[in-house]
Amino acid sequence: MRLSPSGTWTFFWIVLIFNAMGCIQSIRCKPRSFRESIIVLEVNSSIDSNPTSIDESSNVVLRYRTPHFRASARVLVPPVAGKETWTVGWIQACNHMEFYNKYGNKGMSSWELPDLRDMKIKAISDSDGVNYPWYGNTTETCTVVGPTKKDTKFTVSMNDNFYPSVTWGVPVSDSNQPQLSSIRRDQSFTTWLVAINQATAETLVLQTIRWRMQLHIQIDPEKPLGQRARLMEPVAQEQPQILGKNEPIPPNAMVKPNANDAQVLMWRPKTGDPIVVIPPKY
Template sequence: MRVSPEVWTLVWIVLFFNAMGCIQSIRCKPKSFRESISVLEVNSSIDPNPTSIDESSSVVLRYRTPHFRASARVLVPPVAGKETWTVGWIQACNHMEFYNKYGNKGMSSWELPDLRDGKIHAISDSDGVNYPWYGNTTETCTIVGPTKKDTRFTVSMNDNFYPSVTWGVPVSDSNVPQLSSIRRDQSFTTWLVAIHQGTGETLVLQTVRWRMQLHIAVDPDKPLGQRARLCDPVAQEQPQVLVKNEAIPANAMVKPNANDAQVLMWRPKTGDPIVVIPPKY
């Protein structure tokens, strides 16, 4: 059966406009938040200054580690629907060793029992109020749709350690200086995340790993102000911004956080361990 040129022309016109209609519908369909959000820049570092030591107190030695810092510039094109998203930083502790030795008497240690015993692989490092976020000031930004313009913002966070360690054995009434060494080694994973406030949908946008180590040698026989010396490291390893994102463990999103779950133990040279400060949670 032969088809006339007029019929072929009509067929091509119909196909053409159908194709144009499909193209228009694809172009006009708004992108989802998942497809449209973009991270323009991520910066992460640990300050180059060494850990500082403070011997101003006759009761405790204090030290302050350099700060870990992370920031990200984020772009969110117009949000068509009535959606609310929060973008920000979530952090979890993956490993903790924190030992304070007192000569031949024993040592005290801050411990996370479930992490120590391998029951969990990470624990939330939230501020303890705004779960799962590390904080709710510079650390997060909330976008409430619908929006008509691009939304650009920066979210940033910082973290460091500033503990106090008793000169004397923590389970003794005596304040005689016997502290001889401090060792600390902690690892963290920090995620840049977007969470839908209605559904709980979670998008991991960036993953950062970092570690803080220190060794302080102490001579308790020396005068106050001359006892402690930073051995290593003078400069910390710089954080890693991962090429491939990691999933967030469930424990990193919920209570308890590391501060509330940690316990201070006294582990004598001989005898059973003693709980000095129980967990808050």
């Protein structure tokens, strides 16, 4: 059968449309991977607006409590066809730490992360020390076990703050005479919303947040207990950044040790060699 020129074009378009429909059908029928199907519906992150509070109730230590960093995410996982188990949650690492407590002209104590300080690593895990690599395993994570027939929606959330104790007296001295004169702290963190396949260890970074906590407390050890310390800055912390482009997770953020177990308390006198006051746990 011979077709007229107009008939040829009509036949061409019919074939093209059917081919396109076939492509669409093949795309729709192909099962989507977990990577393609998981949806982050909403992410929120903030640092509380209240200033750092100072507690002078003890005649042995000064305590302070910083405002909380908070992060939460609503996540949707469509039906999982296969027998796969995925955990979605928060992983956090410390990228930078300065934590100095000055004691007049005697010297200073400092909590340090040696490998981070010496730039041997870019970040260190801030896991709870039990559920590596997760920050925690209560509100911080959710596990989806396939196969599932319906959408799975959930919220994962976490919070973090500092609540340390700093001795009024020089930490390497037997005397508890108040000599603490200044506290400075500056720490930076990266927090990731992550999905991990429990069988294959495939790791998907869904969201990246960067945040920082700073403080400067001035202390007059000559004043009576309860009147010595004053918060200088900042009254309000910088708010976290939810990044538009995700950052990869450094290897040390996924494994032992965590920051709490790796940190060491040093005494750095004005003259003389540094002394290890509290060695690392790990």
